[in-house]
Amino acid sequence: MEVPFHLPAGSTSLRRVHNKATMSSGATGAVQPADEPPTEARPTVITAENLTKTYGDVAAVDGISFSVPAGESFGLLGPNGAGKSTTMKMIGGVTRRTSGALHIMGLDPDSHGPEVRAHLGVVPQQDNLDEELRVRDNLLVYGRYFGLPMSYLKPKADELLEFAQLTDKAKSKVDALSGGMKRRLTIARSLINEPRILLLDEPTTGLDPQARHILWDRLFRLKEQGVTLILTTHYMDEAEQLCDRLIVVDKGRIMAEGSPAQLIREHSTREVVELRFGSERNTTIASELQGIGERLEVLPDRVLIYAHDGESALEQVASRGLRPLTSLVRRSSLEDVFLRLTGRSLVD
Amino acid sequence: MTDGTAREALRAHSPDIAAARARRWGAFYYAEQVLRVMKGYGWSIIMYSVGHPVAYLFAMGVGLATLVDAQGAEAFGGVGYVTFVGPALLVSASVMTATNEFTFPVMDGFKWRRTYYGPHASPLTPQQIAAGHIMAVTLRLLLQSAVYFAAVVLFGAAPGGWGWATILVATLAGLSFGLPLMAYSASITEDKGQFALVMRFIVMPLFLFSGTFFPLDSLPLAVRWVGWISPIWHGTELGRVFSYGYQQPPLLTVLHAVVLVALAVLGWFLTRRQFAARMGK
Numbered sequence: 001m002e003v004p005f006h007l008p009a010g011s012t013s014l015r016r017v018h019n020k021a022t023m024s025s026g027a028t029g030a031v032q033p034a035d036e037p038p039t040e041a042r043p044t045v046i047t048a049e050n051l052t053k054t055y056g057d058v059a060a061v062d063g064i065s066f067s068v069p070a071g072e073s074f075g076l077l078g079p080n081g082a083g084k085s086t087t088m089k090m091i092g093g094v095t096r097r098t099s100g101a102l103h104i105m106g107l108d109p110d111s112h113g114p115e116v117r118a119h120l121g122v123v124p125q126q127d128n129l130d131e132e133l134r135v136r137d138n139l140l141v142y143g144r145y146f147g148l149p150m151s152y153l154k155p156k157a158d159e160l161l162e163f164a165q166l167t168d169k170a171k172s173k174v175d176a177l178s179g180g181m182k183r184r185l186t187i188a189r190s191l192i193n194e195p196r197i198l199l200l201d202e203p204t205t206g207l208d209p210q211a212r213h214i215l216w217d218r219l220f221r222l223k224e225q226g227v228t229l230i231l232t233t234h235y236m237d238e239a240e241q242l243c244d245r246l247i248v249v250d251k252g253r254i255m256a257e258g259s260p261a262q263l264i265r266e267h268s269t270r271e272v273v274e275l276r277f278g279s280e281r282n283t284t285i286a287s288e289l290q291g292i293g294e295r296l297e298v299l300p301d302r303v304l305i306y307a308h309d310g311e312s313a314l315e316q317v318a319s320r321g322l323r324p325l326t327s328l329v330r331r332s333s334l335e336d337v338f339l340r341l342t343g344r345s346l347v348d
Numbered sequence: 349m350t351d352g353t354a355r356e357a358l359r360a361h362s363p364d365i366a367a368a369r370a371r372r373w374g375a376f377y378y379a380e381q382v383l384r385v386m387k388g389y390g391w392s393i394i395m396y397s398v399g400h401p402v403a404y405l406f407a408m409g410v411g412l413a414t415l416v417d418a419q420g421a422e423a424f425g426g427v428g429y430v431t432f433v434g435p436a437l438l439v440s441a442s443v444m445t446a447t448n449e450f451t452f453p454v455m456d457g458f459k460w461r462r463t464y465y466g467p468h469a470s471p472l473t474p475q476q477i478a479a480g481h482i483m484a485v486t487l488r489l490l491l492q493s494a495v496y497f498a499a500v501v502l503f504g505a506a507p508g509g510w511g512w513a514t515i516l517v518a519t520l521a522g523l524s525f526g527l528p529l530m531a532y533s534a535s536i537t538e539d540k541g542q543f544a545l546v547m548r549f550i551v552m553p554l555f556l557f558s559g560t561f562f563p564l565d566s567l568p569l570a571v572r573w574v575g576w577i578s579p580i581w582h583g584t585e586l587g588r589v590f591s592y593g594y595q596q597p598p599l600l601t602v603l604h605a606v607v608l609v610a611l612a613v614l615g616w617f618l619t620r621r622q623f624a625a626r627m628g629k
Contacts, residue, residue: 094468096628105363114370114471118363122469128462132385141381145470147369148360156358189466194360 042069045197045228046091051100053086053252060086062252063100070196073229075239075246077334079342083252084232085125088201091230093117104197118146121190125201125232127182129174135185136161136170143192156192163218164188180211187218197228204238216241236335248341255341260334267340268332269294271310275303275317275324285322292316306332370471378467378480379487382453386488397492400441401499408433409503424563427507427592434505435514435587436560436580438496442489442518443580446526447551449485451543454533457481458626465627474627475620478534482527482616486519493518506591513590517608521583524608525554527615534622554578559585582607 046068053061061083076084089095093109093116109116139157164184204212293307307313310329409430416429424432457464493515557574558581575581586604588594
């Protein structure tokens, strides 16, 4: 059953066309270039200008600016400690900014916290469901925080449980749910007030592939209904699936901004050739690969050749008499862009 | 009802209305949540509320009182022992419950299960979350003290006409000890067994040396100060005034009330500040 969220359709047809292009790009999940959807007609729901948050001497968010039109699915990508969650908390009106300007639905969250939060649905990074209450009661109680009457909340809770595929768990204790179920319940809870803007902080981290795909499906439905999604994620495939536009954040600053297709066009090549010569030989053989493709990257376990035509690059490798143990030609992905912009070193 | 009408009935009100209602009633909304959680362990609360006074009053009234009363009632202001300890036990039980409700659940809200952060993302403010928690616990203290008082009456230990006021005194005493403790609980970022130390080295000494089982005057002057700073002593003394007309200078009676209110107000102020600081980082 479809859930009637009564949200304006906006320009969802454009969003759907765009995402079909994104999702139909082959088994690798890589992205086909797609035209950017027009955004002028839609009102802006979030604007951030030179947004900054410092903790002592450390700038968690260091002067970032962006705006999000209604109905857009907007992603924040970045390694750990990049400032994504802090940005989300400032948008969510639960953390005060140090400087800069921020408006959600035209309201400043620092001075109009309750009014801003009344517009939002929030899925935090860590589940904070009330484990001492039963599943359905979590929805009812949360709805009360918005002053919603029980006459609305009871049928709405049932509807959202169905949406989240948790109807048969309505009377269960929360701690009896799996991680995926808890996540779906958290999403259902965030929708109890029919928010126009949904903030999702790493919504699928720690979930198995089945649970992730169910969540993606649910988020995609909301997107189709015109809900503005603001999403942080570590998963590039998730960003490609769900985001119309995203910013790559590192050390509190925006490194790049655009649609997934745009970012790939601007920061990577169309295809990537992955060659494995064995860990011992990758570095030494790299010098013999110079001149093939646009760019070469040597990793401990493999060599990557960034090229517009991967097959042709692979032929050139063979023509130089080099015989890799394995070779793979794939489409360039957002992950290539991400790693290029934020580096490959481990961030704890 | 047609499908369309049913859907119409399922429309949430606007964010403006949600925010206005939350600004006005937010603390009540959170209190409702805490009460729903309490309902989950309602039987434990009922058993404690009934079992605790019955056990203590039986032990004191039937057991210890027979020995103590045989020595004469002069030491206890001319009343029987169970009448003397009745208000003290009532106040102490309230303080014990407040200690439980303002320690572990606060830590649960901020750290263990982070239950405060769910409502924090809603239109509620941190101060309303704190207020809602306090309101729910206050209701529990009131109900528990009412049950306790009923037991005191059944044991014939509240001869005065104003005995019922000990319910309010006990609740106030619970808040005067519990709210400063709540502010402390809200400041703890790492659990190192602080609450066990609070129970052993603060609550228990206060319980034992606050004129609960014997008049404070019978203690050496060196340890009498424990009673003077104790909300249990101030609550107990005030409770005795209402319960059986315990004679003391009126100014002292006022002082007991002022101390209890002042501690509760101070605790409330510190708790609000701590909640806002911790949740607004």
